[in-house]
Amino acid sequence: MKNIAVIGAGAAGMMAAAAAAESGAKVTIYEKNEKAGKKIYITGKGRCNVTNNVDTDMFFGNVCRNPKFLYSAVYAFDHDSVCDFFEKNGCRLKVERGDRVFPVSDHSSDIIGTLVRYLQRLHVKISYNSEVTGIEYEDDKVVAITVGRKEKIPVDAVIVCTGGISYESTGSTGDGYRFARKAGHSLSQPFPSLVPFEVKEAWVKELQGLSLKNVSIKMVACEDETEDEDARFVNSKNLEVKKLGVVKKAEISSDNAVGVASSEKKKKKNKNSKSVYEGFGEMLFTHFGISGPLILTASTRYEEGTRYKIHLNLKPALTKEQLDKRIIRDFEEGNKKVFRNVLGGLFPSKLIPVMINLSGIAPDKKVSEISKAERMKLVDLTQNLVMTVTGTRGFNEAIVTKGGVNVKEIDSSTMESKFRKGLYFAGEVLDIDAVTGGFNLQVAWSTGHLAGLCAAMEE
Template identity: 45%
Template structure:
């Protein structure tokens, strides 16, 4: 019987194990953590956004890094297949704003438990607290896996599903990159993706934990050229900016040590400058005999008002009816162009995913098999593909793992 070893028991590893087991193979799943699916438990803030209910072409469009490499994977095991799989496993799903698909229960552990139950039912041998030292190939063909305790597992195929470098406490510590390099593969530059961003402006500390909904952002490079824009939710942290639209923006930004980016937040995207000016005038009329610091209560969250007051350069004690037209116009411009200077990404340990990985030109896109070593396969985040938030990265994990399991 063909022996298959899968390294890493996250979403990709468990998916690949299930598919390989369906083919009647002897499947062993190795996980260095004390339980399977640890990273699944923290995805989507513990709710687990499993996929996006969109067209396949839209899935590909949401993978800015090597999206075309995933054509076969996405069309072979689709987002509909993912939803159907979990429904059959007893996990009902729901689709929310932005076509994001979640378990109806809003509990990520329902997803992890379903995947674990599936592989146990299929008699996959699961070895926890088991660290792999090395993958051995002879004459460019997989021969065995050596564990850290020097035990050896002879096998015909190995699927590397070790994740990236983000969230190392879940087991993603870059092991797969090491294995791939030792077997002759190229690993592209690794950087954090879907991550919070540190900014230079000190006033963000005063805005910590403030969340904004229905705002838009534009990311500008050093030439003032727009490289990305988005609309949705964001939040302030003591170091800078975070939240869904900021994390997605981080995917489109390159090395922050080589490029100076600015993030421009439009606090009122539903109103153009003219309409916003009329809205401000209306509020100014209402508070005409009040001090300026009281005039923004209807327009902005309380926590944001002191910062906007300072940046407007209109003295707080100024009575509203004394504010000039030019000052008002400057205020409107500020609300439409609330600008931040990017300092750097947060540490990679905090990233939802890792950008970079095993070079896709060295992997067969139809099978996920290495072009260099027979019987070596890759699945999930260890490959040099990454996507925006919205369930796309888990779809990558499931689809690439399905191909690896089908072809190992």
């Protein structure tokens, strides 16, 4: 019977443990937190967006980085397999708008509880408050792990499911990156993804708490910039390398120390006014800028060192001519009113003062006196409200990490390291990330399942 250690009791880790135990292995999960699934607990605003019901062939279009690497894992354990797993183990699921799958209870704790109970039935041990600090090898094969400072435990295989470096409070502190680097692997630069934006415009703060539905945005790279990628990696305020302990500050000047996949310094140039993302849906104004599903998805296209503008269309269902006719009709119906009192049918009340100010039209001006030029400016403003992105909210508020273990160095058919026998990686620790909507959790379930299955079966 193979003895397998899984590092991390998150989505990938628990699914990996389940697959390995189903295949006859003795499995222990080592979790440095006091409980399992801390990050699962906060996903989907505490409801847990388990997966997405999109066709498997279409799934890969929602993966931002290295989708082809996932073919074996996803086709072997797709969204239907995930739903069957939870349904058969007592957790009923439902499909909502956007094909997002949630537990019927709307409680992420039910997903975690289902997994933990299943592992208990398989006699998988979860060792809480147990931090794995090292992995040992002999002849490039895994032979043991170190837990804490001294305790060495012999194992036949290790599955690293430690996550990235987003939401540090959940235990994602870059441990997997250190294990990978010590095993000889390189890393693609880690950056926050599915993360809110900070914006320059002061009026945005006046809209704090306002949620908009059925709007569209376009994110545009707004100027040419050339920047050294290694310098961008080091200088990024979001990376917080020293705090996260991925490498020491003194090591940052070395290309090899940061573990970037390419050892050569590269230059990156962005074209003027290049649209990098367009989408339709919901967004939210906050005290620092903008968030919500549209913005989180847009953030997957964000790159440090590039400046962006967000062009917000408040009425994307209307052409410019249709919107103008709509405004004319509102003005005619309220022809005896002043400007500030005829906008209630067009904008949410919290947005009206901002739109008045940005339009340049006096709030007390009678609508009968508003010129065509002023009206057309309002039309343009409604369909092109521009905000300047100054940065992201960093890893502390990022749902996932973009970047991670270089997948070219991992066998996609097994999730095993090409450098070390018996060393496997699954989940967010890999250089794979997807858009919001349950796709990242599906990556975790699929890669975890494949890693667990292969770790137990391979000699």
